[in-house]
Amino acid sequence: MMGNAFAEIPELMKAGTTAAQWEQVRRPELFGLFQEHVFGRNPVGRPEGLRFEALGEPVKMLDGKAIRKRVRIHYEGPGGKGQFDVSAFIPQSAKKVPAFLLVCFCPPEELFNPERDQDKSEHLRLPAEAFAARGYAVVAFSREDVTPDKKTGFTTPPHAIFTPNPEARTPTSWGTIAAWAWGASRVMDWIETEPLLDTQRVAMVGHSRCGKTALWCGANDPRIALTVSNNSGCGGAKLNRMDLPKSEHIAQITKNFSYWFCDNFMKYADNEDALPVDMHQLLALMAPRLVYVSSAEDDLWAGPEGEFESCKLASPAWALYGKKGLVGDAFPATGKPLHEGCIGYHIRSGKHDMTPYDWERFMDFADKHGWKQ
Numbered sequence: 001m002m003g004n005a006f007a008e009i010p011e012l013m014k015a016g017t018t019a020a021q022w023e024q025v026r027r028p029e030l031f032g033l034f035q036e037h038v039f040g041r042n043p044v045g046r047p048e049g050l051r052f053e054a055l056g057e058p059v060k061m062l063d064g065k066a067i068r069k070r071v072r073i074h075y076e077g078p079g080g081k082g083q084f085d086v087s088a089f090i091p092q093s094a095k096k097v098p099a100f101l102l103v104c105f106c107p108p109e110e111l112f113n114p115e116r117d118q119d120k121s122e123h124l125r126l127p128a129e130a131f132a133a134r135g136y137a138v139v140a141f142s143r144e145d146v147t148p149d150k151k152t153g154f155t156t157p158p159h160a161i162f163t164p165n166p167e168a169r170t171p172t173s174w175g176t177i178a179a180w181a182w183g184a185s186r187v188m189d190w191i192e193t194e195p196l197l198d199t200q201r202v203a204m205v206g207h208s209r210c211g212k213t214a215l216w217c218g219a220n221d222p223r224i225a226l227t228v229s230n231n232s233g234c235g236g237a238k239l240n241r242m243d244l245p246k247s248e249h250i251a252q253i254t255k256n257f258s259y260w261f262c263d264n265f266m267k268y269a270d271n272e273d274a275l276p277v278d279m280h281q282l283l284a285l286m287a288p289r290l291v292y293v294s295s296a297e298d299d300l301w302a303g304p305e306g307e308f309e310s311c312k313l314a315s316p317a318w319a320l321y322g323k324k325g326l327v328g329d330a331f332p333a334t335g336k337p338l339h340e341g342c343i344g345y346h347i348r349s350g351k352h353d354m355t356p357y358d359w360e361r362f363m364d365f366a367d368k369h370g371w372k373q
C-alpha cells in the first residue's frame with residue numbers, strides 16, 4: 001500500500017442500493033464488522049439502576065449569562081456499581097439549548113470552573129464566552145473518569161461490572177474506546193432528562209483518541225444528531241488504506257494502545273488490506289445525520305488527507321436520502337471550511353489540538369444546519 005496511491009478501498013455499498021436496503025442490510029453489516037474487527041461489542045446498553053445525582057446547586061457564570069451544573073451518573077450490573085461525573089455549561093435562554101457533548105481529557109470539575117484560569121491547560125481552553133454568546137451548551141465528562149486509559153482498565157468499571165472476569169474476554173470484547181463511547185451515551189441519557197437542553201440537537205465531540213470515541217459513539221447512538229471528530233487520525237476518521245508515510249498506521253497504534261480496540265484489530269497490523277472495513281464506512285454509519293471532521297496542518301501523525309478522503313468516500317450514503325455528504329472534491333485550503341453538505345470539514349494551521357478556532361467552526365456548521373437559536 002505504498003506509493004501515495006490507494007490500495008483497493010472496501011466498497012461502501014453495491015450500485016443500486018436503496019435507503020431501505022442500506023438501513024436493513026448494508027448498514028447493520030458494516031456496523032457488525034466494526035464491532036467484530038475494530039472496537040468490540042458492548043455487553044450492555046442502558047444499564048439497570050442508571051440514576052443521576054445533582055452535585056450541589058447550579059452555579060452562575062459569566063455574570064449570569066450561563067449556569068454550570070454538576071451531575072454524578074450512577075449505574076450497576078452483575079459485577080457491582082460504577083459512577084462518573086458530568087459538568088454542564090448551559091447558557092441562559094428562553095428556548096431549549098443545543099449542546100455539545102464533549103468527551104475530554106481533564107477532570108470534569110476543572111471544566112467551566114468559575115474560578116478557572118483559561119491559560120493554564122490546553123484542555124481548559126474551552127471558549128465559554130463564545131458558547132454563551134452563540135447559545136450552545138457544553139456537557140462534558142472525562143474519559144478517565146469512565147475507565148482509565150490503560151490496559152488494566154479492564155479490571156475496573158465499567159468493564160469489571162459488565163465483563164466481570166477479564167480472563168473471559170474474547171477477541172471481540174469491547175475495548176477502552178467502546179467503553180468511553182458507552183459512557184457518552186449514558187451522558188446522553190442524562191441530557192434527555194434535562195429540560196434546559198434540546199435533545200434533538202446534541203453534537204458528540206472529541207479530540208484525538210476522544211475523536212475516535214466520538215465517531216464510535218455517533219455510530220452506536222442514533223440520538224447523536226451531529227458527530228464531530230477533531231484530529232482523530234488512525235482508528236478515527238483517517239482512511240487506513242491511504243499511503244501517508246508520516247501518519248500513524250495500525251501497527252503503531254496497536255503496539256502502543258492495543259487496549260483501545262478489540263483484540264481482533266491486532267490482526268491488521270501491517271495488514272491493512274485484510275481489514276474488511278475502512279474508516280469512510282464508519283462515517284457513513286452516521287448518515288443521514290450530520291458529521292464533522294477537522295484536521296490540523298502540522299498534525300501529520302493523524303493524516304489530514306486521509307481524514308478528508310474518508311469524508312469524500314462516505315458521501316454516497318447521504319445521497320441515498322437525497323442529501324449531500326461532503327460538498328467539495330478538492331482538499332481545501334487552510335482556514336477555508338467546507339460547510340455546505342451534511343459532512344463538514346476544515347483544516348486549520350498549527351499542531352494537534354482542539355482550539356477556539358475549531359470550536360467556532362463547529363458552531364458555524366451547526367448554525368448553518370439549522371441549530372442557530
Ligand code: GCU
Nearest residue numbers: 208209210232233234248253
Ligand atoms: C497518540 C496516538 C493517537 C492519538 C493521540 C491522542 O498520538 O498515537 O492515535 O490520537 O495519541 O489521543 O492524543
